[in-house]
Amino acid sequence: MDNVNFLYDLLGENVLSIALVVCLPLVFVLVYALIAILAELKVSAWIQERVGPMRTGPWGILQPIAEVVKLLQKEDITPDRASKLLYNMAPFIIFTGAYAAFAVIPFSEYFIPAGINLGLFYVFAVGSISAIGLVMGGWASNNKYSLMGAMRSVAQLISYEIPAAMAILSIVVLASSMNMQEINHAQTGWFWNWFIFGGPGPISKIWVIPFTMVLCLIYFISSLAETNRVPFDIPEGESELVAGFHTEYSGMKFAMFFFAEYANMFVVAAILTTIFLGGWNSPFNTFMQGPIWGSFWFVAKACSVVLVQIWIRWTLPRYRVDQLMYVGWKVLLPISFVCFIAVSLFVMLK
Amino acid sequence: MIQYIKNIWEGISSSLIGMKITIMHIFVKNVTIQYPDKRFNLPENARNRLFMEMSKCTGCTSCARACPVNCIFIETVRVLPDDPHQEMLDTGIKRKLWLTKFDIDFAKCCYCGLCTAACPTDAIIHTKEYEYSVYDVKELLYHFHTLTPEQISEKKQMLADFQSKEKVCHPDEKTDAVKPAETKAKEDKPTEDKTE
Numbered sequence: 364m365d366n367v368n369f370l371y372d373l374l375g376e377n378v379l380s381i382a383l384v385v386c387l388p389l390v391f392v393l394v395y396a397l398i399a400i401l402a403e404l405k406v407s408a409w410i411q412e413r414v415g416p417m418r419t420g421p422w423g424i425l426q427p428i429a430e431v432v433k434l435l436q437k438e439d440i441t442p443d444r445a446s447k448l449l450y451n452m453a454p455f456i457i458f459t460g461a462y463a464a465f466a467v468i469p470f471s472e473y474f475i476p477a478g479i480n481l482g483l484f485y486v487f488a489v490g491s492i493s494a495i496g497l498v499m500g501g502w503a504s505n506n507k508y509s510l511m512g513a514m515r516s517v518a519q520l521i522s523y524e525i526p527a528a529m530a531i532l533s534i535v536v537l538a539s540s541m542n543m544q545e546i547n548h549a550q551t552g553w554f555w556n557w558f559i560f561g562g563p564g565p566i567s568k569i570w571v572i573p574f575t576m577v578l579c580l581i582y583f584i585s586s587l588a589e590t591n592r593v594p595f596d597i598p599e600g601e602s603e604l605v606a607g608f609h610t611e612y613s614g615m616k617f618a619m620f621f622f623a624e625y626a627n628m629f630v631v632a633a634i635l636t637t638i639f640l641g642g643w644n645s646p647f648n649t650f651m652q653g654p655i656w657g658s659f660w661f662v663a664k665a666c667s668v669v670l671v672q673i674w675i676r677w678t679l680p681r682y683r684v685d686q687l688m689y690v691g692w693k694v695l696l697p698i699s700f701v702c703f704i705a706v707s708l709f710v711m712l713k
Numbered sequence: 714m715i716q717y718i719k720n721i722w723e724g725i726s727s728s729l730i731g732m733k734i735t736i737m738h739i740f741v742k743n744v745t746i747q748y749p750d751k752r753f754n755l756p757e758n759a760r761n762r763l764f765m766e767m768s769k770c771t772g773c774t775s776c777a778r779a780c781p782v783n784c785i786f787i788e789t790v791r792v793l794p795d796d797p798h799q800e801m802l803d804t805g806i807k808r809k810l811w812l813t814k815f816d817i818d819f820a821k822c823c824y825c826g827l828c829t830a831a832c833p834t835d836a837i838i839h840t841k842e843y844e845y846s847v848y849d850v851k852e853l854l855y856h857f858h859t860l861t862p863e864q865i866s867e868k869k870q871m872l873a874d875f876q877s878k879e880k881v882c883h884p885d886e887k888t889d890a891v892k893p894a895e896t897k898a899k900e901d902k903p904t905e906d907k908t909e
Contacts (some may be wrong), residue, residue: 409739417747678735679728694721 369473369654383534384476388465393608395666396625400427403673410677415485415652434621436616445611446503454619461626468633469543470659471643482543483531486634487524493627494520497598500620501608512607515684519588522691527585529699530578533706534638537562537575547642553617554646559639564713570710574702579639581699583668586631588691590624592672594655594679597687613699633661639666714835715731760824763817765857766903768835772810776828784821785828790812790868793875798864804834813865814891820853843875 370387374380375506401416404426408415416423416475435446441450466489467482469475479485494517501513523600538546549558588595599607609620636642641664643657651660750890755761772789789810792799800808828837847853860868 405744406739409743412738412741412744414743414747588723674732674735675728678731690724698721 368475368478369471371686372473385503387469387474388470388476389462389588391464391470392465392622392626392629395432395629396622397427399625399628399669399673402670403676404465406670406673407677410674423619423656431618431682434614434618437617439604439614439616440611440634441613442505445579446505446699447504449499450611451616453496453503454616456491456499457496458473458623458626460489460496460542460618461623461630463492464630464634465491465626467543468630469547469637469642470487470661471654472544472547474658475544476537478542478544480540480542483541483546483634486630487528488566491520491524492631492709493623497608500612508606508610509590509603509608512598512604512610516591516608517606519591519598519691522704523585523588523695526581526691526695526699527589529696530582530585530635531638531702533575533578533699534558536703536707536710537709538638539676543637546638547644550641550646551652553648556642557639557644558634561709568709571706574705575708577698577704578706581695581702582635582639583671584690584695586635587672587675590627590631590672592628593680595687596681597684598680610699628669628672629665630663632672634667636661636664640668663711750879755841755843756884759841760818760826760839762840762845763822763828764838764840765815765817766803766836766838767812767857768857769834770815771802771806771808771834771836772812772813773833775831775833779827779831781825781827782821782823784818784823785811785816786814786816790872792866793871798870802834811860811868813868815857816854817857818854820850820855861879 368384369383374383375696387398405415405423409412413510416426419425420427441447449661462487464476467475467479467485470477497516497520498513501509501516531571534546535541538549540546540549546558549562554560556563559575561571561575569576587593593599598604599609603692604610612620643661645652647654773790774787777783777785784866788841790813792811798852802808805829824839826839829835829839845853866900
């Protein structure tokens, strides 16, 4: 399939259009991160029956901007015994890892920064870059808490990547493609054509729906672990590790970690949207279907998933390390294998 | 195996119950009071900053003695019978003691309310005023006495003159001359304390 990109159609394939294509998701991430920070503050407040920030602007909507200004003004501390190069590189590598995944996120039918055929595979490959950044930051900080946090973080990432990969692989089997746009195109139509409901097909697909739903849940849980969000935030468990791998970071470098976390949240939500929730497809067949509506549906679906992540953060307590490993290896992995086999059988018999 | 599936089910269902509880709290009315804009209605018996009604105060020092943190400082001077400046208390009794000093240090005050309970004339009371932070701790020492510094020195001088005059008139009955006033004051206090 041709990769359709409206910017290339409009401006032709030159340096300017390529730069625009590269920058557009960055602009989106910046705006999204501010909104997500505000959402996090407000949702946490409402769940706890507070009102949240109210003093900065009407209803406190300027609070994230105030926080960014605050972080910019803060002193940038590098510990004396830290390995300077690695220490300074780590936050940027983590953000690079998070941002690199945006290259294959299909925002709309006519906009995907890089429509490569190995889209899902690429997402998984660059998703592991952040693990390098975490270990770098933790090791270079020369602080026992940072090192413990980094090691926990990597252990967690590796354990949870496998169930997530199995979930994605099942969808690859269902869609018989790794191209994000093709996966989206396969789900066009009513919402029961989404892969969470077994993908398009005759009514006989009904027996595969429970498996795809479980796979969606498995991917969601694993994505929480990959983004180090509660209840899987043991790498930065305050009660044990101060702040984990970013204990020593301050100012703008800390902001980069913060920013990368929110970017990562969106990446996993976007992948979940693409592979399970129909991506940029409207839930109502041709109603509100189209390139502009497509980006609306995509962002709306992904942001709902981000909201669920925030909701879970303020509901569940943190797992213990052994519980985390139990859930990862003994629950999610076998179940994801069973579901993978079931989905493969379904595709074989279809 | 059954235990394993039960565990998983319990994990999922309890998470969902938790999520149901938290989302219900989103729609509950917030408990936050936007403080400087809106204020909490204090109860009638709220104990905040103290206020002294000096026209009621007899100078009995009950409050200073009741205070557990010694934050009330009182000095009194006898009212002499030949003083042209005589005052009536709100209770209708003639003032017997001038209050040359009545200070309350709100940096020390613990708002226990023992002074208001001890006061025989209800002169010391709690108000609902609680916003009186200052940058200098010395500003929290409130002076409640109403006499001007000139009046205070005048009264003290008059008493000193009177006492020295007494000494000249009755050098051997010195103690007796001072006593009546003091004993009278002391007699008043216990009886009034009991009624309180």
